[in-house]
Amino acid sequence: MMENPRIRRIVLGLAAPTIALGAAIIISSIVLLVSGSSPVEVYGDMLENGSRLETWVDILNRATPLYISGIAAAIGFRMNLFNIGTEGQYLLAAFFAAAAGGAVDLPTGLHVAFILLVAMSVGGAYAGFAGLLKVNRGVNEVISTIILNRIATAGIIAWLLTEWLDESRQGLNQGTAFIAKSGRLPDLNSWLEVFTRDIGKGRHLTSMILIAIVVGIAFHIFINRMVAGYDLRASGSNPTAAGVAGVPPKRMVVIAMTMSGACAGLIGMSTVLGEKYSYDRSMTTNLGFTGLGIALLGRNHPVGVALAALLWAFIDASSGILQSTNSASREIVKILQGVILIAGVAGYEVVKRIRQRDEVQSAAEAMAADQDAQMEGAPA
Amino acid sequence: MTVAIELQGITKRFPGVVANDRVSLSVESGEIHAICGENGAGKSTLMKILYGMQPPDEGKMIVNGETVEFSSPSDAIDRGIGMVHQHFMLADQLTVMENVILGSEPVKRGRIDEKAAIEHLREVADDYGLSVDPTDLVETLEVGERQRVEIIKVLYRGAQILILDEPTAVLVPQEVEELFRNLRDLKAGGATIIFIDHKLEEVLEIADTITVIRHGKTVGTVKPEDVTAHDLAEMMVGSELPSPSTQGAVIGEEIGLEVTNLTVLDDGRPVVDNVSFTIRKGEIVGIAGVEGNGQTELVDAIIGTTRPSTGSLRMLDTDVTRWSVRNRRESGLGYVPQDRHHEGLLLDHPLWENAALGHQTKPPFAKRIFVDRPGSRERTEQIRTDFDVRTPSIEVSASTLSGGNQQKLIIGRELLAEPKVLIAAHPTRGIDVGAQAAVWEDLRQARADGLATLLISADLDELIGLSDRIVVMFRGRLVADDLDPAALTPRDLGAYMTGAAGGVDA
Numbered sequence: 001m002m003e004n005p006r007i008r009r010i011v012l013g014l015a016a017p018t019i020a021l022g023a024a025i026i027i028s029s030i031v032l033l034v035s036g037s038s039p040v041e042v043y044g045d046m047l048e049n050g051s052r053l054e055t056w057v058d059i060l061n062r063a064t065p066l067y068i069s070g071i072a073a074a075i076g077f078r079m080n081l082f083n084i085g086t087e088g089q090y091l092l093a094a095f096f097a098a099a100a101g102g103a104v105d106l107p108t109g110l111h112v113a114f115i116l117l118v119a120m121s122v123g124g125a126y127a128g129f130a131g132l133l134k135v136n137r138g139v140n141e142v143i144s145t146i147i148l149n150r151i152a153t154a155g156i157i158a159w160l161l162t163e164w165l166d167e168s169r170q171g172l173n174q175g176t177a178f179i180a181k182s183g184r185l186p187d188l189n190s191w192l193e194v195f196t197r198d199i200g201k202g203r204h205l206t207s208m209i210l211i212a213i214v215v216g217i218a219f220h221i222f223i224n225r226m227v228a229g230y231d232l233r234a235s236g237s238n239p240t241a242a243g244v245a246g247v248p249p250k251r252m253v254v255i256a257m258t259m260s261g262a263c264a265g266l267i268g269m270s271t272v273l274g275e276k277y278s279y280d281r282s283m284t285t286n287l288g289f290t291g292l293g294i295a296l297l298g299r300n301h302p303v304g305v306a307l308a309a310l311l312w313a314f315i316d317a318s319s320g321i322l323q324s325t326n327s328a329s330r331e332i333v334k335i336l337q338g339v340i341l342i343a344g345v346a347g348y349e350v351v352k353r354i355r356q357r358d359e360v361q362s363a364a365e366a367m368a369a370d371q372d373a374q375m376e377g378a379p380a
Numbered sequence: 381m382t383v384a385i386e387l388q389g390i391t392k393r394f395p396g397v398v399a400n401d402r403v404s405l406s407v408e409s410g411e412i413h414a415i416c417g418e419n420g421a422g423k424s425t426l427m428k429i430l431y432g433m434q435p436p437d438e439g440k441m442i443v444n445g446e447t448v449e450f451s452s453p454s455d456a457i458d459r460g461i462g463m464v465h466q467h468f469m470l471a472d473q474l475t476v477m478e479n480v481i482l483g484s485e486p487v488k489r490g491r492i493d494e495k496a497a498i499e500h501l502r503e504v505a506d507d508y509g510l511s512v513d514p515t516d517l518v519e520t521l522e523v524g525e526r527q528r529v530e531i532i533k534v535l536y537r538g539a540q541i542l543i544l545d546e547p548t549a550v551l552v553p554q555e556v557e558e559l560f561r562n563l564r565d566l567k568a569g570g571a572t573i574i575f576i577d578h579k580l581e582e583v584l585e586i587a588d589t590i591t592v593i594r595h596g597k598t599v600g601t602v603k604p605e606d607v608t609a610h611d612l613a614e615m616m617v618g619s620e621l622p623s624p625s626t627q628g629a630v631i632g633e634e635i636g637l638e639v640t641n642l643t644v645l646d647d648g649r650p651v652v653d654n655v656s657f658t659i660r661k662g663e664i665v666g667i668a669g670v671e672g673n674g675q676t677e678l679v680d681a682i683i684g685t686t687r688p689s690t691g692s693l694r695m696l697d698t699d700v701t702r703w704s705v706r707n708r709r710e711s712g713l714g715y716v717p718q719d720r721h722h723e724g725l726l727l728d729h730p731l732w733e734n735a736a737l738g739h740q741t742k743p744p745f746a747k748r749i750f751v752d753r754p755g756s757r758e759r760t761e762q763i764r765t766d767f768d769v770r771t772p773s774i775e776v777s778a779s780t781l782s783g784g785n786q787q788k789l790i791i792g793r794e795l796l797a798e799p800k801v802l803i804a805a806h807p808t809r810g811i812d813v814g815a816q817a818a819v820w821e822d823l824r825q826a827r828a829d830g831l832a833t834l835l836i837s838a839d840l841d842e843l844i845g846l847s848d849r850i851v852v853m854f855r856g857r858l859v860a861d862d863l864d865p866a867a868l869t870p871r872d873l874g875a876y877m878t879g880a881a882g883g884v885d886a
Contacts, residue, residue: 225753227746234737237726244683244715244723245738246706359780362772 012355016347017297017307023343028336037328049321050314053196057203062313063306064209065270065284069291070309071219072263074300076141078223079236079256085130085145086264087288088152093123093261094268095157095176098279099164101272102177111183112273116211119265119272126152127261128254135250141257153285161281175280185273206274215263220302232256264288293337297344312337383445384409384541384572385430385461390439392425399425400436401596407541407589409444412563412573414587416580417616422596423576427543430574431463432456443541462539464530466546470518477501477514480533504535509565524555528562541572548582553670553878560586578616580609592616631848632661635694636832637682637801642691644677644856651677652688653856659801659832664823666835666847666865668873674856675836676718679805682834683715684708695801709738714799716790718806718836720783724790727779731771732760734778734789739797759796767792768818784815791822802826805836820846840870852876 029039049055069086076083083089097119106114130148133139166177187204199205223229232252235242239249267287272279294312298305315337319330385407392400399422407413417423428434430441432450441448443459450456453463470479477494480501486493498514505512510528518526527547534542544563548556563573563586577583583590584604592599592615599615637659644652652674659665669675680686682693684705692701700708709715715738717723725734736745736756744755760774767788771781778786787807794802804823808816823846827833837843843850844865852860852873860876 225750227740227749227751230733230736230740230751233729234726234733234740237728238722241717241723241725241737243685244705244717245740246704246709248705356777356780359776362776362780 008358009355012351016351017344019347020297020340020344021311023347024336024339027339028332031335032328032332035329035332037332042322042328042332045321045325045327046315046318049318053199054201054203055317057192057199057205058317059310059313060209061204061206061270062316063309064206064212065267065287066290066294066312067212067306067309068215068263069267069287070294070298070305071215071291071302072260072267072288073292073295074298074305075219075223075256075260075263077295077300079232079252080239081131081236081253081256081260082142082292083127083130083145083257083260083264084142084292085127085148085288086260086267086291087286088145088149089123089126089261089264090267090288091157091283091285092126092152093119093265094272094283095160095279096122097265097269098179098272098277099160099176101179101183102166102278105180106182108182111180112185115179115183115273116266116269119269120262121265123265124258124262127264128258130261131254131257134257135253149288157279161279166278173280173282175276175278177278179272179277183273184277185269187274204274206270208270208274211266211269215266216302216306219263264291267291293341297341299348311340315340382409383407384443385574386442387426387430388440388442390426390429390436390441392422392429392434392436398596400429402439403593403596403598405591405598406601407572407574409540409572410567410570411588412567412575412586414575414577414583414590415593416578416583416590416612417593421593421616423593424545425596426593427463427545427574427576430456431461431543457537457539460538460540461543462534462537462541463543464527464534464545464547466549468526468530470526470529472517472519474518475514476512476516476518476521476529476532479518479529480514480536482533484537501532501536505532508535508562508569508571510535510562522555524551524558527551527555527559531562531566535566535571540570541574542566543574543576545576546578547575548577548579556582580612583612584609631663632830634661634696635659636661636663636696637834638694639678639682640692640694642678642681642688642693644674644681644686645689646677651856652681654691655853655856655858656691657851657858657861659834661800661830661832662827663848664827664833664835664846666837666843666850667853668837668840668843668850668877669853670877671838673853673877675805675853677856678853679718679803679834679836682803683713706741710741712798712800714738714794714797714802714831716787716794716802716804716807718809720786720790725778725786728777730777731764731769731774731781731789732757735760735763735774735793737793739793742797763789763792763796766796767822784811787811788815788818791819795822795826799831802831802833803836804833806838807835808837808839808842840873844868844870844873854879 025043032039032042050059069090072086073083097115100118101111101115104111104114126148127145130141130144133144134141161175164176165174169175185207188207188209189199189204192205193199223233231242231247232255234245235247235249235252236256242252243249268283271284290312294308295305298308315333319333322328322332323330383406385405387403387405390400390403391398403422403426415423415426425434429436432453432455435451443461448459471482474482477498481492481497486496486500488496501514510532512525512528512532518529521529531542547559551559563575566573575587587604589601590604590607590612591601592612594616635658639658640656642652642655643650655678657665667675677686681688684703688701692699694700695708695711695713698711700711721727726737733756739745740751744752744759746752747755757774763769764771764774769781769785769788769792771785778789781789791807807823808819811819820842823833823835835843835847847865850863850865850868850873851858852863854877859879
């Protein structure tokens with residue numbers, strides 16, 4: 001029996017993700033056995049691969065946009081909004097930011113800041129538009145952002161990419177003009193190598209990870225420490241009660257959507273500022289959708305989302321090694337991720353109910369103890 | 381007469397609380413049996429046990445002479461017991477017929493036999509004199525009609541014993557009349573009705589037998605012709621009936637709140653119609669009125685969540701008509717909302733975050749743009765001790781507190797913020813007697829400290845006892861604006877509220 005409430009709380013908090021991971025491993029093992037692979041071999045390959053420095057650089061690079069995407073989704077979730085449009089918002093933001101960045105020539109630091117600003121503004125405005133549709137026209141944000149995703153990718157980007165194509169670029173991969181050196185983020189290899197050995201395989205740790213850390217800290221301070229964050233959470237949890245407490249529910253919807261979109265605008269910056277230095281036809285997609293799952297898995301908590309993003313990136317990074325060692329089909333990683341997500345969300349719900357029951361019970365006990373005390377004191 | 385239901389020594393415990401303590405009850409077949417008691421007295425738990433939603437810890441249930449044990453509502457339905465819930469469980473997009481047959485559809489060759497369904501439904505409705513068109517969409521129905529559909533739903537499944545959980549809570553007076561007519565017809569048709577309510581007048585009107593429950597125990601069973609409403613009230617709350625009263629007039633000259641020619645339109649129709657009144661410091665002005673006569677909209681306009689179309693609002697010496705809700709709250713407007721869960725609390729958040737709601741921008745809850753967590757916690761502890769909020773800790777979520785404790789938390793939060801003007805809407809609704817007396821005392825104390833209070837209440841005794849002055853709202857207008865509570869009885873007020881005595885001041 002876990003008598004100490006503090007220990008019990010921590011154990012409960014860790015129970016859900018642990019169970020989720022355990023369930024994922026068991027189910028994936030069954031799938032592997034059925035498909036004729038050895039689970040031991042596969043997990044062994046994954047862990048061995050995961051112990052290499054180069055893989056860690058890869059994982060961190062993959063986790064960076066996923067983390068930002070998770071935080072963007074979490075901002076929406078905290079306001080009870082399902083911003084499924086982070087996908088379209090980040091792609092549109094990356095496109096305009098890359099185009100703008102490629103078109104101007106600015107001093108080193110300023111150039112990067114300008115591109116980031118454009119990305120956040122475009123993402124914010126596009127999401128804010130969905131927010132306005134919700135409060136003024138009653139359009140559910142899930143519907144509107146799905147449509148806006150389509151408009152952004154198949155409409156605006158597809159059209160403008162052909163309009164704004166950089167003719168001087170070589171090869172089949174067409175895209176916007178390259179951003180000048182002043183607008184590129186340096187890699188962090190030299191920093192990392194101070195503590196470790198040289199990084200091989202041409203891997204570069206993008207400095208976008210620093211921006212992601214700043215985003216995480218800013219999110220934490222805003223949501224948990226600032227009155228404006230309290231307003232947002234209050235409005236998300238009970239818009240009417242927050243309304244009579246001075247938080248206009250409609251305005252909060254627009255603000256939260258805009259903030260979520262502005263954050264989403266940074267998702268594609270790893271690619272634009274640290275990898276491709278332009279927006280081209282091979283732009284990484286689906287990071288927005290993945291972020292929704294990562295936010296759920298990380299409980300919209302700045303540290304939780306980071307752990308979820310790392311786990312996700314680790315599994316993603318394993319898909320290559322599984323193929324090259326031929327120990328299993330690479331699709332196994334999708335199954336692993338799917339099971340973790342479902343088991344995680346279900347696990348949290350179970351833990352939440354246990355917690356609620358605990359609370360109700362201790363509240364009832366407190367009242368009963370109080371009544372007993374009163375009864376004993378009565379005759380005196 | 382035979383006994384339809386007999387409960388013997390039913391006990392149900394929840395962690396730390398005994399909801400039903402050896403309750404015994406005997407309902408004769410073909411009667412309307414009212415179960416009366418305060419909120420939290422254990423009526424609903426008892427009915428849930430009877431309907432198979434919860435098993436009793438101890439005790440025996442006998443239905444039509446047979447001892448039964450229910451493990452789910454379907455067992456109860458098999459025994460001919462049906463329940464009409466307080467909150468309707470109907471699908472708006474379906475017709476009356478579709479709602480009624482939902483879950484027990486007559487099937488013919490793999491398809492729903494609509495003809496048979498409508499026929500059976502008509503039969504049931506005619507037998508019991510319930511008029512309803514089976515082809516109507518439920519979303520087009522009035523509340524009273526929906527309730528009738530719920531009753532038919534239960535009868536359709538062959539129920540002979542109906543449990544109605546506070547059926548009048550959602551109805552306007554005319555619909556209550558209609559419901560009572562229906563219930564009498566049902567009784568004439570041979571049904572047994574168990575009727576849960578805490579409105580004494582209604583109970584006295586409709587019931588053949590009344591059983592009163594208090595603190596989970598049966599207090600007694602009486603016949604309506606043998607008791608008065610006052611007797612029943614005393615049975616419900618125990619011997620000493622706490623009465624709200626204000627002594628010592630300390631009403632100042634300064635104006636706390638001044639409402640001038642306020643009109644609020646809803647779809648072009650005035651729901652608040654040219655209302656004017658003033659509340660001075662240290663004064664409690666009570667608004668009487670049947671619910672739905674514009675009180676809610678008036679409160680919304682004062683709080684600032686609704687924009688009035690004309691009129692002005694002054695707090696102390698400032699015109700606040702154009703101010704945002706936040707500005708009004710920050711300059712000293714306190715609000716005790718009528719619906720705690722809907723407007724007053726963040727149920728999933730810890731108590732200390734709830735204590736900040738509405739005051740989150742000011743100390744001790746905030747330091748400039750940041751949340752002052754130690755300050756918030758300290759204030760919450762103060763609310764907990766000063767207002768006797770019973771909770772194991774201020775870290776638990778608000779949903780774990782009982783209604784009375786939630787209300788004390790809200791009252792404490794508003795009063796400790798030192799408001800200049802307080803809007804208290806139904807401050808003692810749905811809380812137990814002890815908490816009620818505490819809330820009255822708090823309001824009295826705040827008045828003595830010079831607070832201008834607007835009190836809205838459906839409890840006329842509360843209104844008369846606490847108010848310095850009473851105004852009456854009827855169809856959005858003030859039909860009486862300066863009644864002296866000392867010279868009023870609830871009966872007089874009732875006349876104003878229905879518009880019968882409206883000519884006095886007009």
